[in-house]
Amino acid sequence: MITTTRRAQDRIEDLFNLAPGDGSGANRPAFSQQEAEAMLLVADWARQAGLEPGVDPFGNLWCLPPGDGPFVTSGSHVDTVPDGGRLDGPLGTVLAVEAANRAGGRRGVLVCAAEEAARFGAGTLGSRCMTDKLTDSDLARMRDANGHDALSARTKYLDALRELPILEQAPLERVLAHVEVHIEQRADLRERDLSIGIATTIAGPVRHRLSFVGEVAHAGETPVAERHDALCAAAETVLLAEKLCREYAPHTTVTAGTLRVHPNALTSIPGAAELGVDIRSVEGGRAQRLLQDLLQGARAAADSRGVTLNEEPLSASEPTTMDAAMVRAAEKACGGLGMRYGRCVSFAGHDAQHVATATPTALLFVASENGVSHAPGEAADWRDVEAALAVLVELMQGLLGGVA
Ligand SMILES: [Zn+2]
Structure with a gap:
């Protein structure tokens, strides 16, 4: 069988x-x-x-x-x-x-x-x-x-x-x-010697598109003082995101994950750079505070180069607290079967957080062997x-x- x-x-x-x-x-x-x-x-x-x-x-x-x-x-x-x-x-x-x-x-x-x-x-x-x-x-x-x-x-x-x-x-x-x-998406449970994690909070992602618009010019013939380099402003913002990610750790993260450069030519000063930013937090209000810090830095980076910045919110949501009775029910099931389990949070979004607004919902993680996701x-x-x-x-x- x-x-x-x-x-x-x-x-x-x-x-x-x-x-x-x-x-x-x-x-x-x-x-x-x-x-x-x-x-x-x-x-x-x-x-x-x-x-x-x-x-x-x-x-x-x-x-x-x-x-x-x-x-x-x-x-x-x-x-x-x-x-x-x-x-x-x-x-x-x-x-x-x-x-x-x-x-x-x-x-x-x-x-x-x-x-x-x-x-x-x-x-x-x-x-x-x-x-x-x-x-x-x-x-x-x-x-x-x-x-x-x-x-x-x-x-x-x-x-x-x-x-x-x-x-x-x-x-x-x-x-x-x-x-x-769901498979766990980091290596936390294995480190805690647990098989199963029961999510109590799911981070609310805040996503923004930042478009820097400067001026395309000749790479060889444009003195640095006369450049309006959109990519440099975006690059400064990427590094600021990394800095903020360290400062806001461990319950809040920020990642600049996409970058599009125009004209993306080796011999041209970049005239436009579009950056995609993803912020997540399991603490209410923290993602928005980080976003404001990042935007302030991005505006300064743009201003200092005579580059304009367009800020486009893509999505914004607060962390979801999972149903307490469901968490207890999951703990009871785990405990009754003698499983190694513990509570955890999820920085990744899941359907469970949305289904949770319509019916009591639990999100269980199975320990990842290596944290690869x-x-x-x-x-x-x-x-x-x-x-x-x-x-x-x-x-x-x-x-x-x-x-x-
Ligand atoms: Zn998934």
Whole structure:
């Protein structure tokens, strides 16, 4: 007989092998054909577990227990960053199907669409649209590197899922509680000798685009005093971000992760530089304070060079405090099974924080072997995965109370 974890391992490999990219990692961008293919695969496994799959208008996959009553859900996502790992998303998704398979009853699976921000500069699109935090016009304004907007991408993605029933709306009001299991994205749990982390807070990301506009000029014929070098102003801002990241550590981070230079020519003074900045904090108000410090520095860097600065907020949210009763329920499940567990925070955003606004939600992390995340080297000890599955089954059973 094939063991549950062996099947889970095989399924994670099946997802990984769907769209191997040029490197050694997974490539299933948000709202892509590859994400749709992965959703179809999960729908198939869910059917084998006796669930009824369907897609809501936002692109999220729901695998429902038969009948009309309330149920509990678990799940994560199946899209990836470019050249991503095999566990971020698929681990929680595959374990959710296993939990339904192992325990039956009123357990469903919820796989949220377009969780990763890599393609459109904003993530958790499926869960945020489902919980009224984003609208179609917001999606229409988001563009990928090829100029495709997220709304049209979702339409094509939904088209690729047309073999599944389309749900008129997300059946959130029937969900008693939701649990997302996710691979840990740092190496904290292993250092604490824990298998499972229970998230108490999820950082709220604040994202900004800073566009420096100077003047294109000849690299050889323009004296330094006459230059309006947009890239130099951006570069100063990048280094300031690093400095602030040190000053605000450990509960707040800032990263300047994207830079576009115009005309990007070796013989020209850069006339424009566009910088993307991501700030995260698990403490309320801290991300905004860091942003103000950064903007002040960026304005000074621009002013000193006769460069103009356009500041464009992309998104801003406060940290999410996870439901205290759900945290206690998860602790009880872990404790009852004798697992090594502890509380933790998440700097990475997750669908769980948005689903949490509609129904009591828990986010559980499985210890990472090496702290690698968003890269092909993501790894977990399968004993920890087995532990997480046992906890998930136990927790969902407890959450169902008298319903199952
Ligand atoms: Zn993830």
